[in-house]
Each structure stands twice: as C-alpha cells, then as structure tokens.
Amino acid sequence: MNAETLVKAVGLVTRAERSGRGFFRLTLHAPEVARKVQPGQFVMVAVHPLVAAEAESLVARWDPLLRRPFSICRADANRGEIALMGETRGRGSALLAAALPGQRYSLLGPLGRPFRLERARRRLLLVGGGMGVAPLLFAGERFAASGHEVSVLFGYRTQSAVVGWEETAAWAAGRYLATEDGSAGEKGLVSDVLRRLLAERGKVDAILACGPPGMLAAVTGVAREARVHCLVSLERAMGCGFGVCLSCAVARPDGTYALVCTDGPVFAAEEVDLTV
Amino acid sequence: MNAETLVKAVGLVTRAERSGRGFFRLTLHAPEVARKVQPGQFVMVAVHPLVAAEAESLVARWDPLLRRPFSICRADANRGEIALMGETRGRGSALLAAALPGQRYSLLGPLGRPFRLERARRRLLLVGGGMGVAPLLFAGERFAASGHEVSVLFGYRTQSAVVGWEETAAWAAGRYLATEDGSAGEKGLVSDVLRRLLAERGKVDAILACGPPGMLAAVTGVAREARVHCLVSLERAMGCGFGVCLSCAVARPDGTYALVCTDGPVFAAEEVDLTV
Amino acid sequence: MALPDLSVDLGRGLVLANPVMTASGTCGFGEELARLFDLRRLGAVVIKGTTLRPRSGNPPPRVVETPAGMLNSIGLQNPGIDQVIAAKIPPLARYGVTVIVNIAGDSPAEYQELARRLDGVPGVAAIELNISCPNVDRGGMVIGTHPELAAETVGAARSVTSLPLIVKLSPNVTDIGIMAQAVVGAGADAVSLVNTFTGMAIDVERRRPILARGVGGLSGPAIRPLAVYQVWQVFRALGGGRGRPARVPIIGMGGIMNARDALEFILAGASAVAVGTATFVDPWTALEVVEGIEQYCRRHGVQAVRDLVGAAQEAAGAEVEQHDGEQGGEHDGE
Amino acid sequence: MALPDLSVDLGRGLVLANPVMTASGTCGFGEELARLFDLRRLGAVVIKGTTLRPRSGNPPPRVVETPAGMLNSIGLQNPGIDQVIAAKIPPLARYGVTVIVNIAGDSPAEYQELARRLDGVPGVAAIELNISCPNVDRGGMVIGTHPELAAETVGAARSVTSLPLIVKLSPNVTDIGIMAQAVVGAGADAVSLVNTFTGMAIDVERRRPILARGVGGLSGPAIRPLAVYQVWQVFRALGGGRGRPARVPIIGMGGIMNARDALEFILAGASAVAVGTATFVDPWTALEVVEGIEQYCRRHGVQAVRDLVGAAQEAAGAEVEQHDGEQGGEHDGE
C-alpha cells in the first residue's frame, strides 16, 4: 500500500455518462486524489451520495455497508479530476450508475500498488477484457506520455459490450480489438489473439493485463510460454481496501495468500496462482 | 383507512425547495395520489430515490428500512401534483431533504382518515404548531373553497421556524401568528392565544389542530373548556401506515389503543387520551 | 415447459398451492391485505398471535427502526381467541384463504386450551404455536429455550387437536437444532423459524431504552443471514442432507424482502417461507415473492419448487460439512 | 468546565486513557492505521487473533456483504504467536500504543501455552481470550458455548500469567449472562462482547453458500441491537444495576459506527467499547468515536465517562426490570 498517500476525499460528480447496457462513467472533482494517483491504483467509493454537511452526521445509511473498489481510468491533476468507469453488477454498482452531476461521494484512496516498469521495457502491450480495460486506459496514456510504445489488445463478449476502445486512439501505437462473437474486430478470445500477435509482431517487453479471471489465467499462460514479462491487475471482493480485513486473499504459488488491496492489485504474473 | 384508495405510486420530484434550517418542500408528480387524496391524509414515502427501472430489482437498500409518513400539504389533481413539507429530524427526513428534481420516490397512499366536517360547521379555526401546519394548509384551502370560513392560528418556536404561513393568505379569513419568543407575531403559546381568541372572537364551529404532543394536549384542553368541537391530527412512529403492524398505538380514554394510521391520523379530540 | 409445480405438502394434509405465506403479526387478520390483492394467491395467511383473553398490547413506543431492521414490542395486542374465531376467521375462510392461526400462551395448559378451541373450527388449516413466550407457571422460564418445556407444550396441544401443528422456534438459543428435535419428537408436524431475535436500542440523549418495554424483537433484512443459517442447521438436525428431506417440513423466515431472499431459505432447507417485516415496506411483497419463485423455476428449468428444498446443502463441500457439527456449527470464531 | 475524564480502569492495573479500542481482526497489527493517525489517541489497540502456529487462513471468498452487515470467514490468518511477539508487538510498544493481544486456541492447553508465551512480553498490556473456536480435543465442542469448558480455559490461562485477562464471549448462546458468570468465576478480569453471530448467505444462482467455508460470522450495524442487549444482560448478570457497577468491567462492541452507537453500549453497561467493521468503511472511525464521546460529555455536563456506564439501566422502568429476568430476558415473543 502507498499508505502515505491514502486520504478520505470528497468526489464531486462533474459528469455522469450512462449507456443503455448498465455502463457508466463518472468524472469526479477530487483534486488530492487526482494529484497523487498512479496508473493501476484504485479508490474505495462509498455508494451513497453524501447529503448536506450539517445533515451528514444524522444520515447513517449502512446498506450497502461496504465501499466498492474502482480503478481510476483517467486522472487530470490540473483540473483536479479523476474518472471511474463501471458496469452494473450488483447493488453497489447499480447505485453508482445512478449518480447525478452535483452529487458528492466519499472516496478513500488512492490505494494499492501501481503498474511499475523499468524504462528499458519500452514496448508494452496492454491486454484488457471487458471492464478490465479501466486501469489500462490510465496506464496506457501515462506510459505513452513517458516515452513507451504502447499497443492495446482489448477483447469483449460482443460489440455492444465494447467500452473504452475509442479513447485508446489518442495514444496507442497498435490497436487490436476482438469479440467472442466476431461482431466487432477479430472473432475470438484475447488469449488466442495474443498468442498470434506475439508470434507475428515480434518483440514485446511487457504485457499489462486486466480482465475476468479466466481470461487472466489464459493470458498469463500465453505470456509465460512466450517468456514475456507480464503484470496483472486483479479484482477480488474487498472489505476495506487498505489491508486490515484480510478478505481479498489471492493464492501465491506456495499456497499462502497475498492481499490484492495492499500487495496488489498489480502483481507480476509469477507472484500469484490464478488457477485456484 | 380508505384502503380502497391505497396505491403504490411513483412520485417524480418536479420541485425541491430547501431552507437553511433543514426545512424542505417537495413537489411530486403523482397523478393517482393527487386525484384521490383528501385533506388530513398522508403518504408513506420510501426515503431512497428509485434508480433506473432495470436496476431497481438489483438495488436492495434496506437502511433506513421503513417508509416515513408525511402529510400531504397541497394537491393539484389537474397537474397531477402533490406537495410534502418536512423538517430534518433524523435520517429519513435528512435523506428526503436531499431530494433533487428528476429523482423518483416510491409512495404508498393516500392513507388514513381525512378531516371530515358537516357543512353546518361553517366557521373553522385551524390551529397549527411548527411543522404540524402541513395537513392544515391542505385542509384550509379545500374547506375555504367549499364555502367554510377558515381562520388560522399558527405557532412556532421562533421567527426562523415559521413555515407555511405565507400561503394561508390566499384563503384564510383571519390569520393569527404566534411565536414562543415573540420574534414574529404575538409572543406566547398557541394554546394561550387560542383561549383568548375564543373568548374575544366569539363563535367557532370547529377547531382543526395539528402539532407537537404538548401543544395538542393544551389545545384540546382549551377546546373542551370552550365546548368547541375539535379534530386533531396525530403523529406517531409508524411501521407500515396501513394497519398491519400495530406500532402506531394511541391510548383511548378507556385504556385500549387506537391505531393512528387507520383509525386516524385525524381523531375527534374526545376519542383519544393525549395525556398518556 | 409446463408451469412449475409450486405446491408444498406441510404434513397432516396441509398442502399449500405455493410455498409463500405471510408471517404472524405482520398482516393483522388479513383484512387490510385482502383489499389490495387476492389472498388466495398466497400459500397461506398466518394471522396475528392470538391469546386466550383479549390483550390491549404494550404502551408506545412499540417499534424502533435499527440498521436494516426493526425492534418491536407490540405485546400481542389481539381480541382474544373467541373473538378471533367468531369474527376474524370466518370472512377469510368464506373467501377460500388458507388460514393458519398463531397462538401464544403462558403455560402448556394455555396452549392446550387454545388448541382445543381451534380444533374443528371451519376454515382453520393449521395451528402455529408461538413458543417464545415467558412461562409464568415455571417462574419465568421461556418455553422456546427449554427443550423439555417446549416438548411438553407441543404434547399438550397435540393431544387435543387433529389440526396440523406448526411449532415456531425462537432463534435466541445456543442450538436451535435441539429445540427442533424436541418439538418434532413431541408431535410437531412442521417447524417454523425464525421468530425475532431479542434486542434493544437506547436513546442516548434521554439515556433510556427507546421502547417503552425496554427490549424488543429484531426482524427484517438485518437478521436474514442468521435466519438462513438456523434453517440450514435445523434441516440437518432433522436428518436432512444430500438428497434426504428433513423429518418434517421447515417454514423459513427472517428478513425476506424478495424472491431471491426467499430462495436462500428454500435452498438452505425450507419447504415454505413467510414474509414478515417486508409487508410493512411494501404490502405486495408476498405476492411478488410467489411470482419471483415461479420465474426462477422457469428460468432454471426447475419442475417443482420442492426439488429446490435444501439444494444448497447438496452443493456444499466437505468444509461446510466439517464445520457444521452436532454442536451447532460454529465458524471459527472471528 | 474541565475536560471530561475519559479514562477507564479495566482491572488488574489496565487503565486506558479513553474507552475506545479497535476490535480484534479489524485493524490487523495496527500498521496500516498507524500511518493514518496517532494510535496512542485510542484507549487500546486489540490486534488480530493470534494462534500458536502460523495460519494461512481460509480460501476465498472470505467475506460477503449482507444487509447492514457482513459475514466473514477469514480463518484466523496470522503469522503465529512467536512471530507476533518478535515482529508485530515491538513497533507498537516502542511507539507507546496500549496493545491487547487476542489469542485463539483449540483447547485449554493451547490457550495456556499462548498466555504463557505472552506473559512478561514488553508492551503487552493485556490478553483477550477469543473463546469462540471449536474445541478439537472435546470432539468439536465449542468453548464459547459451554460454561465449564470456558471456565477451564480461563483458569488454565490465569494460572500462567499475571497479565489482565479479558474474555471475549460468543453471542451464539441462549444466555450470555451465564457464560459471563462462568468466566468471571474462573478469574477473568474483564469480559468483551460480542464476537460475531454465526450466519450464512447463499448464492441462489449457483445454489451454494457464498463463503468458501459455508458459514461465517456476522458483524456490522445489523447486529448492534442484539449486541447492546447482550451487554445489558451481562451487566445485570454480573451484579450491575441502578448505581451498582458490574463485578468486572465489560467491553462492548458490535456494529459501532459512530460515537452515538458507542454511547448505546456504555449506557447499557459497557465500561469501554471496540470499533470493528466500521474501520473497514472509514479507518478514522475509532478516533472519531473518542472525539464524539468527549463532545457528548461536554454537551451533557458529564464529568467522567465512567459515570455513564449502565446509566440506561437506572432509567429503565419496572417494566424492563420485570421483563428481564434470570433467564435472559425474553421479550414476549413477537
């Protein structure tokens, strides 16, 4: 954990975009978080909008009780803004999807270990699945700005599930899109496309991957075979987000557990056992 | 209970007014309720705004759990609108105070027995204390429109607590204002002012009263002494609002209990024992 | 696919059209709900706890809201068994509603007398014995927490009626499985659980309990995980397991707000469920639970809802098993 | 007015600057919170449950959110007592934090060994015995639900250490007052309650319990009314009453989210409180509870927080009294 940097901040919604399929994207004014956050980090968001300051102490709403982890997909220190993108899965995300401009949300963050790469790893391939593209968008933009050559391979179930793809055009050197049903881009699983790309395109210095568990297991397998350094960003149910509840356990190869919130969410592929 | 008329309706906030002191007034588009409601009736309001219909089933927010009773203070059948006014007391009212135009709230209603008066009782005096003026505003407007002569005597703690007073000008024949500290209108308790008014002004055919328990006890005492017919609208903590939980008990003179939600909230003063 | 079969057999001839009932004390005597929807669409209606003599109930405040729940101490306000038989049951019965009468007494003898008066009353489908009342005869011992007293009470009622007897268990015990075994041994045809958990809320400004009587019973979503687990335990204590039904049917309740919640109870081992506090929030909840269960069955290709009873027990791995011993299945104490 | 005196004496020389601690298992070993605020501003820090040997914990999922609460089955993941003594306690102790070590074992002998190793360790202010673990020696009997086993366990620990012993009681019992009496009789200097309530959540789509181990412990605001009542009961069972303190101090917890909630416990009879799940939602909660209690004392002209302990018991009328007998104070069963 970059605990030194953890703050409790108020995020004022300046923009709330929604799509029919339960996708949402919130732009929040939260200057301190925007200044500190690094790609790969996340915030714990309280899903109830704050009420007027003088009434906040009265308003105990404990259901849902726990904050929800969301990756930061963009940060603009100058404007003091961060962006989150999400999809409606359960009750917490459904509540956030209903956020309106002008509402304020309590945030804890930035949390977790960011994507860290030596400068020498110049050619990066970001491999994202579904909503897993969120932290990669932030990482891609920042690594491209600091001189890396960044390509993206994003996979989705179907065309209407494509999210975050357009904005990669601004900074990605190569862009590969796949859908499971072939309704957009190439037909197939990202791991299969990845295998072919690594064979055809030649050298990649590091893969940064985020997505559903099955996809990550497959992608890390391909990377291992191809001996490409691979960082994965993991998602686990989180109670606290800062290392005290021990709920976000992920198995290490030796059978002990790491914590996704403080040891991760970004791990080197070999640090974790994604098969259990 | 006018159970025949109970519906579950969605109220769309068309206007949300707030004052610094935690007062709020919500105008809701809820045509069916607006059409059916009679003065003295109330609605049970779920304090969580509804989310998008397709997500509503996902979003179980059970804290606060219970709906909150609010009197209807205005109804416009033509526009399909009702109005509620309230003050921030605890968590439910604090949440409603934060309502924004465009949000939708679930309502059950209209509920309870309305103010009922024979036509012969022409001269009415509405005696309200604090937020208790809410149902009286609706009653005053309607009774005035149907040919009664309606006067108002509203009492508040202090000037900044005055609420709903201005709008009585449109229909009230006589208007008396009192504050405990004398910062607006006459200085004193409504019950004292009432005693004097009844002595000075002569005949009143019925008193309609609503306000805090102490005030109601005093007002009904004065009415009894003066032998004026008196209807009171009571408030009690309510679990359901439609007669099934038995939580809203109010003592009858014989020691048994009446239910405020279905036997009331409007009672003839002699039906209830306000001293216990 | 054919309509899923929602019917459930609760023993001694008590067959419900579907597994959803209202919980006692949360639907009065059915009058208010009957104005809102056709009560015959529910499996059964369990009416307000009825005592030998009329009771006017406790002084207010009688309820206080707590996080995702509420405490109540209504005090069994009811018009007494004779009035219930004379005036409350007939209209429901005439209409064809399946009526279950919840009774409460101070002693085994009182339960017996209540059961005797109900035996043979037209339209009464079953009796539910609410055994969480303090036993005055036994110096304040609580029938619902003492297996022998509970068994004695059930036996007393059993001896005077041929109506199906459902025994409603208190959750305020170390091992609810032992209570279930005791009442089944004494002749209960079914068990229902949970009744409310004892709790208290304090007004910190006035420095006193909020409820006039101090303590109250906690209901609502807050208790759902506790209630689901107690149903799970009782199912096992009554011999239920992978593919094996429990010795008698279980009626599960506690915080059911929608069909998903109801299915948790059924999958844990309940043959039927009851909707309580949710009715206060939305009077149509029980009906929506019926519809939601039917939709779930269709969506999952389940032919009969009884095929779901205890199904989560079958799926549960060895770890749950091992965890869940005779003594009530403590988790490891965090 | 002078600053209110917030200090509390928990017996055997354990005096805290204020009545607020963190609850075991909800603040790790203090490292994360220490980066956020000065832990010396809390009465004490109770560190994660520690066992004889290191434990890697249960497979995930380990937590599931429930209405206003959460179920956990972490599985006592901890590095083992030797590592805790060598690496976890010293930094906290050096810093001047009051450290209470929570220990968990499988048998009285294991608790004894844990207590023996902690005796004399610099910086350990007290030991909290978490007795809700299944007892493997006694065929799965649970120490926390059997008065004799609990007493034996406390006696075993008592015989090897002069440190203050706090015994953490399980709420999953019919009468927590009896448990409290048993452990106090065996030498406990204080009791803490409640630990989590056993519960379960079922994934209805997959038809299996959500937690990998099936059952879990319920914590959070949902349980607060139950926990407040259990503190109320224990206060009485230990002889507390109008103006009389309990025989040993009580540490109350269960769903405390803010100072108001903490005051409910104090007014019910707790001398100190612990903040658990709330820390997950807001890591500064415990600190805010200290400040809120101080403000409350000022606002109400309370000179010492100990004057508030059990104050709601004094206010409670005869009805609460009458209701709240030896047997654990059932309400009337609604």
Ligand SMILES: Cc1cc2nc3c(=O)[nH]c(=O)nc-3n(C[C@H](O)[C@H](O)[C@H](O)COP(=O)(O)OP(=O)(O)OC[C@H]3O[C@@H](n4cnc5c(N)ncnc54)[C@H](O)[C@@H]3O)c2cc1C
């Ligand atoms: C580091 C990190 C970063 C993340 N970044 C993002 C991001 O950028 N964007 C994003 O969209 N997500 C992200 N996530 C995932 C996100 O946190 C989760 O989607 C979110 O927490 C889900 O919360 P919820 O309340 O919507 O769902 P929950 O209510 O927690 O439920 C999740 C699912 O489980 C089901 N469920 C819950 N209880 C039961 C039950 N008893 N029976 C049956 N089903 C049940 C629900 O229906 C739902 O489908 C991230 C997660 C992590 C750990």
Ligand SMILES: Cc1cc2nc3c(=O)[nH]c(=O)nc-3n(C[C@H](O)[C@H](O)[C@H](O)COP(=O)(O)OP(=O)(O)OC[C@H]3O[C@@H](n4cnc5c(N)ncnc54)[C@H](O)[C@@H]3O)c2cc1C
């Ligand atoms: C028929 C009827 C009509 C009504 N009409 C109106 C109306 O038109 N306008 C209006 O404003 N109101 C009206 N009311 C009153 C309104 O319903 C209540 O003010 C409202 O329900 C309060 O809800 P709440 O959630 O804000 O407060 P609650 O959370 O219910 O709490 C009320 C108060 O008790 C305190 N409290 C709760 N629990 C505790 C505790 N454990 N310890 C200490 N304190 C505690 C809270 O802090 C708060 O101050 C009406 C009531 C009825 C019955």
Ligand SMILES: Cc1cc2nc3c(=O)[nH]c(=O)nc-3n(C[C@H](O)[C@H](O)[C@H](O)COP(=O)(O)O)c2cc1C
């Ligand atoms: C206001 C109220 C009154 C109740 N009255 C009774 C009763 O008379 N008899 C009884 O057996 N249970 C009674 N109960 C308990 C409910 O039937 C049910 O067991 C309990 O509330 C748990 O279900 P729920 O969480 O869905 O409400 C009552 C519950 C409430 C909330």
Ligand SMILES: Cc1cc2nc3c(=O)[nH]c(=O)nc-3n(C[C@H](O)[C@H](O)[C@H](O)COP(=O)(O)O)c2cc1C
């Ligand atoms: C994730 C988690 C882990 C816990 N671990 C322990 C533990 O190791 N030892 C213990 O005695 N209690 C443990 N507890 C129980 C808490 O200390 C506390 O008793 C309980 O959670 C009730 O308080 P709360 O509602 O404020 O959380 C744990 C609780 C949680 C939520």
Ligand code: FES
């Ligand atoms: S989420 Fe709490 S330790 Fe990781």
Ligand code: FES
């Ligand atoms: S509020 Fe439920 S009966 Fe009146």
